[in-house]
Amino acid sequence: MLEIANLEVVYHSVVRVLDGVSLKVPEGSIVALLGPNGAGKTTTLRAISGLLDVHDGQATKGTITWEGPSGDPKALLGSPAEQIVGAGIAQVMEGRRIFADLTVEENLLAGAHVSSGDVKQDIQKFYERFPVLGDRRKRTAGYLSGGEQQMLAIARALMSRPKLLLMDEPSLGLAPKIVADVAELIRELNDEGMTILLVEQNAAMALDLAEYGYVMENGKIVRDGPSQELLDDEDIQEFYLGMGRGETKSYRDVKHYRRRKRWLS
Ligand SMILES: Nc1ncnc2c1ncn2[C@@H]1O[C@H](COP(=O)(O)OP(=O)(O)OP(=O)(O)O)[C@@H](O)[C@H]1O
Ligand SMILES: [Mg+2]
Structure with a gap:
């Protein structure tokens, strides 16, 4: 915890x-x-x-x-x-911060520098879990697609167990579609x-x-x-919808605005 x-x-x-x-x-x-x-x-x-x-x-x-x-x-x-x-504790950095000039495998090895486990075996496990990474293990990571780079960034973080x-x-x-894949991986x-x-x-x-x-x-x-409570909350819904439309700046503004609307109506 x-x-x-x-x-x-x-x-x-x-x-x-x-x-x-x-x-x-x-x-x-x-x-x-x-x-x-x-x-x-x-x-x-x-x-x-x-x-x-x-x-x-x-x-x-x-x-x-x-x-x-x-x-x-x-x-x-x-x-x-x-x-x-x-x-x-391991972190997957914002923006898929992988080592673009290193190969997929070198990226995984870099993530393993504090691992107490069996690094070779862990890498093998990842290749089974992420076959695209296995197929591209000798490829320069910078040439992977965005989704593949995100999988690599996650796999690298997991190397420290x-x-x-x-x-x-x-x-x-x-x-x-790739967001759905990443979500599924997070759930797994x-x-x-x-x-x-x-x-x-x-x-x-x-x-x-x-x-x-x-x-x-x-x-x-x-x-x-x-x-569920947050998903059902109208303030939150409006805040995020507003953000999507580029209209609303602040959750607090939304809350105050809605309060005032309720107050006036
Ligand atoms: N190294 C830094 N030096 C000075 N200010 C910084 C530094 N890093 C972040 N900030 C500022 O701290 C505030 C919070 O930044 P942070 O990156 O934590 O936000 P965030 O919620 O992750 O945003 P985003 O969704 O854009 O990634 C911002 O105003 C940012 O400009
Ligand atoms: Mg950020």
Whole structure:
């Protein structure tokens, strides 16, 4: 189980982008973290995986606690990224961040550098699971299709045999059919016991997979609840539809607007 409590993050010692974020990811669950561009979703994942300092970011307040299946609760903030991977947390980066100049197999090997398992056997398992990757194992990863690159990014993260997988917008820029494939893979991984924190702007996809969701805006959690409750919520529906039409800027604006409408009618 992962628990974030009252987390504050600043970049360059001045710009505060997370302002008291709290959330929980129970063991064995899929939890969705939703929100528009710039809300602070990626920053939240960086804080968990120990990558803030790479971006000149710093947690100024709050705690992140991780209790792996086998151990006592561990405080993650301040631990080096390597150690966090070693504790069973892996991240699939936004934008399918693979090594474009390396082959498929080299990408997988790069993901295995902290693996305690049998790397060759793990790679073989992935080739069976993702035959397209197996067929293209000696190919330069940059020439794979978008969907194949996303599968490779996920497979690479899995090489460290994580217990918790952080996924940053895995559906971004993919055709609907490929998004469905990625969603199916996420569901399979979860069925096999993987705990997943799923960051998405695709609320429909994420809430369909997750049992619980958080909506983030301007560095704050503005709404959370069981997925079905969020899917049924008219404010949320209007917010996301509005976003799709490029009309609505803020979940809070929608909420206030709807309140006023109710008030006036
Ligand atoms: N390295 C950085 N230095 C300064 N500001 C940053 C840095 N990285 C992110 N930010 C700012 O922090 C805020 C949150 O960014 P973040 O990337 O966490 O949002 P996000 O929810 O992941 O957005 P998106 O959906 O666009 O990926 C934004 O205002 C962004 O400009
Ligand atoms: Mg992001």
